[in-house]
Amino acid sequence: MTQAVKPILLDGAMGTELGRRGANIALPLWSARALDEAPALVQQIHVEYVRAGAQVITANTFRTNVRALAKADMAHRARELTFRAVALARAAIAQADATGIVRLAGSIAPVEDCYMPELVPDQATLDDEHAMLARDLADASVDLILIETQNTLREACAAARAAMATGKPFWVSFTLNAQNDLLSGESLADAVRAVLAFAPQAILVNCVPTAQTESAVRLLRAVTPLDIPIGAYANAGRVDPDTGEWTMDGGDTPEAYAEAAQRWCAAGATLIGGCCGTRPEHVQALAAALRA
Numbered sequence: 675m676t677q678a679v680k681p682i683l684l685d686g687a688m689g690t691e692l693g694r695r696g697a698n699i700a701l702p703l704w705s706a707r708a709l710d711e712a713p714a715l716v717q718q719i720h721v722e723y724v725r726a727g728a729q730v731i732t733a734n735t736f737r738t739n740v741r742a743l744a745k746a747d748m749a750h751r752a753r754e755l756t757f758r759a760v761a762l763a764r765a766a767i768a769q770a771d772a773t774g775i776v777r778l779a780g781s782i783a784p785v786e787d788c789y790m791p792e793l794v795p796d797q798a799t800l801d802d803e804h805a806m807l808a809r810d811l812a813d814a815s816v817d818l819i820l821i822e823t824q825n826t827l828r829e830a831c832a833a834a835r836a837a838m839a840t841g842k843p844f845w846v847s848f849t850l851n852a853q854n855d856l857l858s859g860e861s862l863a864d865a866v867r868a869v870l871a872f873a874p875q876a877i878l879v880n881c882v883p884t885a886q887t888e889s890a891v892r893l894l895r896a897v898t899p900l901d902i903p904i905g906a907y908a909n910a911g912r913v914d915p916d917t918g919e920w921t922m923d924g925g926d927t928p929e930a931y932a933e934a935a936q937r938w939c940a941a942g943a944t945l946i947g948g949c950c951g952t953r954p955e956h957v958q959a960l961a962a963a964l965r966a
Contacts, residue, residue, distance in 0.1 A: 684947025720766030727961030780811035905945025
C-alpha cells in the first residue's frame with residue numbers, strides 16, 4: 675500500500691482477549707477483574723501487542739471507574755486499580771519496546787453501559803466521575819487519555835472536559851449505530867463539533883463492525899477539520915444474541931482485518947487499531963500491511 679503518511683498503530687482488545695485466554699470477565703467488572711486475579715496475563719497481553727507493532731497501547735482502565743467498581747463493592751479501590759493498570763502497561767512497554775516510541779494511553783469509557791445511552795446519568799454525576807478517573811490517569815502518568823466508545827454527545831463532552839482539565843493530550847472516540855449516528859441518535863457531525871470545543875488531539879470511531887468502518891471513517895473525515903487526525907478501531911466478531919457473550923463466529927481473520935484497514939487509511943484515517951475480538955495477530959497483520 676502506498677500512502678503519504680504511515681498510520682500510527684494502536685493495540686487491540688484487552689477484555690475479549692482476557693476472556694479468550696480463560697480470565698473471568700463477568701460483568702460488572704469486565705476486564706478490571708483481571709487486575710486482581712490475573713495481572714501477569716494483563717501485562718503479557720500488553721507485551722504481545724507491543725511486539726506485534728503497536729505504537730500506542732491502552733492501559734486496562736476501561737472499567738476502573740468508580741461506578742463500575744461500586745457495583746462490586748469496590749468503589750474505594752478505583753484509584754488503586756487505575757494505578758495498577760497503568761503500572762502493568764508501563765512494565766510491558768519496558769519489557770517489549772526496544773524503539774522507545776510506544777506511548778501509553780489511559781482509557782475512559784462510558785460510566786454505565788457502552789451500548790445503552792439511556793443509562794447515562796445526570797450531568798453533575800458525569801462531571802464528578804469522569805473528573806475522578808481523568809485525574810487518576812494523569813497522576814499515574816499516562817502519555818495521553820483515550821476517551822472511547824462514547825454513545826452520547828453529553829457524556830463525550832463531560833469526559834473531554836475532564837481530560838482537558840488534566841493538561842494531558844486526549845483523543846475522543848465514538849461508537850455508532852448502523853446509520854453512523856451515535857447510539858443516542860445524535861449525529862456524528864454534531865458530536866464532533868461539540869467535542870472540538872475542548873481541543874482533542876484526535877477523533878476516532880470504535881466498537882463498530884469492520885464492514886461499516888470505512889463509511890464511518892469517510893463521514894468522520896468529512897465532519898472533522900483536516901488538521902485534526904482521525905482514526906478507527908473496529909470489532910472482529912460480534913455479541914451472540916442468544917448468550918450475550920462475545921463470539922468470533924464470522925469474525926475477521928487478521929489478514930481480512932488488515933485489508934479492510936487499508937481502505938480506512940485511504941479514506942483518511944491515520945490512527946488504526948483493533949477493538950473487541952481483535953488479538954495481537956490482528957495488530958501484527960496491520961503492521962505488515964500498513965507500515966511496510
